[in-house]
Each structure stands twice: as structure tokens, then as C-alpha cells.
Amino acid sequence: MNQNEIVGYIWGAAELLRGDYKQSKYGDVVLPFTVLRRLDCVLESTKGAVQQENEDLTAYGANDAIRDEALFAITGVKFYNTSSFTLEWLRNEPNQIARNLQSYIGKEINLTRFKVEKVAQEAIKLEGGENLRNNGGSAGAGHDDDIEPLSAIIERLNDLFGTDFAEPAKKTIEAILGNLEQDDELVVQAKNNSREDFIDTFATHVTREMLKSKRENSELFKLYATNKEGTNEITRMLLDLFYHGLKG
Structure with missing residues (x-):
């Protein structure tokens, strides 16, 4: 699929919202779920390892900084999700989807550290010589x-x-x-x-x-x-x- 086809496919989901949402509110649903689905896909291959490590660190009583470093290392990106749910799995229990979705989103999806680390990295000098x-x-x-x-x-x-x-x-x-x-x-x-x-x-x-x-x-x-x-x-x-x- 090219970019235009992908955009059309994503916004096609708005048809499912017709009648339940005002047209002006479609983006409030479609865009956040597009981002969540993308994050879901990125984290899919490391989901089990993240959950296991998170359980181990919880047993140790590890602080948030240690948890972040451990889970970032597993995912290979500067975010993670500790929920047992995925968006795909949520579809398996349609009658419980509201409760399960709250649990999924209520777990930590940590995106904040990327900017902090990039700023810190830029402040560190990698070359010898001046300054x-x-x-x-x-x-x-x-x-x-x-x-x-x-x-x-x-x-x-x-x-x-x-x-x-x-x-x-x-x-x-x-x-x-x-x-x-x-x-x-x-x-x-x-x-x-x-x-x-x-x-x-x-x-x-x-x-x-x-x-x-x-x-x-x-x-x-x-x-x-x-x-x-x-x-x-x-x-x-x-x-x-x-x-x-x-x-x-």
C-alpha cells in the first residue's frame, strides 16, 4: 500500500463511528488509536520478555529508573507497555472491551525519556580537543x-x-x-x-x-x-x- 492508500484505510474507520460520534470528533478516536496500534506493532515481538522482566523487577522492588532502563533495553526503543493486553487481543472479549481498554491504556506507555536522553547525549562531547x-x-x-x-x-x-x-x-x-x-x-x-x-x-x-x-x-x-x-x-x-x- 502506498501512503495515500494507508491514509484512506485509516480514515475509513470513521464509517464505524457514524451516528455515535459527531463528524468533528472522528479524529479524536481515529488518530489516538492509530498511534496506539503503531506502538502495539513495534512492541509485539518483545511483549512476553517485557512482561517477564517487569514481574521480576517488581519482585525486587526496583525503582522506575531501573525499570525504564531494563525495559527500554528489551524493546530496543524508548517506550514500552507493561499491560498483558494488545489491541488485537482486546477484540477477543467484545463485551469487556471498555474495561480491558482502560486496563491497557492505564498501564505505562513510557515515551517521555526519548527527548531527555537525546538532549543529554548531545551535551556529552565525543571528540577530543576544544572546550x-x-x-x-x-x-x-x-x-x-x-x-x-x-x-x-x-x-x-x-x-x-x-x-x-x-x-x-x-x-x-x-x-x-x-x-x-x-x-x-x-x-x-x-x-x-x-x-x-x-x-x-x-x-x-x-x-x-x-x-x-x-x-x-x-x-x-x-x-x-x-x-x-x-x-x-x-x-x-x-x-x-x-x-x-x-x-x-
Whole structure:
């Protein structure tokens, strides 16, 4: 179908509204459902995986930021829907369609973060040279002189949050740090931006790595995903270690 045929097909649905809606209101029905159907089609292939991950994260008590990052990663786009319904499935229960439609739309269809991430991405400098915030382009200056060994950091986490992390948590953090250090684009961004400008991007990468390791060390992930202070402390700890590695 060409574009004109698609437009004609979509607006042909207005015939079903005749008598129940004023002609001037047809667009209030046709256009939103066109958008919903498009989103439905985009999300169809990842529907099951999104529902399963959402259930897992709910069981952990994960916060919205962690949930967003996990579900965006599954869908491959910057939106998702956690409802068990699809528009196609709604047709299977015509007598319950009003209730089921409210449930479908009432679930989160998260579209807001796309703009935020694009703005943040544009603010991060990917090239070396001019306009570096740190003197001489030295990222994170002043943060690695008093770097703590990882074992001491694990002890501090235990003291702060009453946890009992030991060698498994240390190995998980070492693995996460190793993956971050091997991300060439992340390294470039760290070198070319101040710590303040870089931390949000770094935090996003930490979240992705923590999600990958959640079954390997569920207690560490739970602290990160449910406790804002825990999220900030782990991120800061990894950022210190990351910058220290850049200086090495």
C-alpha cells in the first residue's frame, strides 16, 4: 500500500463511528488509536520478555529508573507497555472491551525519556580537543588520590546499609568495572568531559551492567535498584574506580 492508500484505510474507520460520534470528533478516536496500534506493532515481538522482566523487577522492588532502563533495553526503543493486553487481543472479549481498554491504556506507555536522553547525549562531547571542562582535558581531577581499595569499599557499603557483602559482591563489582573500562566510547566521553557532565551517562551504563548481573548477585542488585542512597553510593564508588583506572 502506498501512503495515500494507508491514509484512506485509516480514515475509513470513521464509517464505524457514524451516528455515535459527531463528524468533528472522528479524529479524536481515529488518530489516538492509530498511534496506539503503531506502538502495539513495534512492541509485539518483545511483549512476553517485557512482561517477564517487569514481574521480576517488581519482585525486587526496583525503582522506575531501573525499570525504564531494563525495559527500554528489551524493546530496543524508548517506550514500552507493561499491560498483558494488545489491541488485537482486546477484540477477543467484545463485551469487556471498555474495561480491558482502560486496563491497557492505564498501564505505562513510557515515551517521555526519548527527548531527555537525546538532549543529554548531545551535551556529552565525543571528540577530543576544544572546550574540555577540565584543565588540560583531565577528567575527574582530584578524585583518585585517595582511592579506596575495593575491599574497603565493600566494607563501607556494609556499614552504611547493614548488608553482608563479601567476596561474591567484590567479584561482581570487579566484573562490572571491567566491562565499563572496556567500553571505548565511554572512556572517550570520560576523558573529554568533566565529572559533573559525565556522571549521568556513566550512571546509565552502570544501571545496564547491574541489570545484567542481577541474578548473579541479587542482594547487590536489590540495594542498587531499590535504595536511592545505595544507587548513588555504588555509582560514585564505580566512578572513582573508573577514573582511577584512566589515570593508571
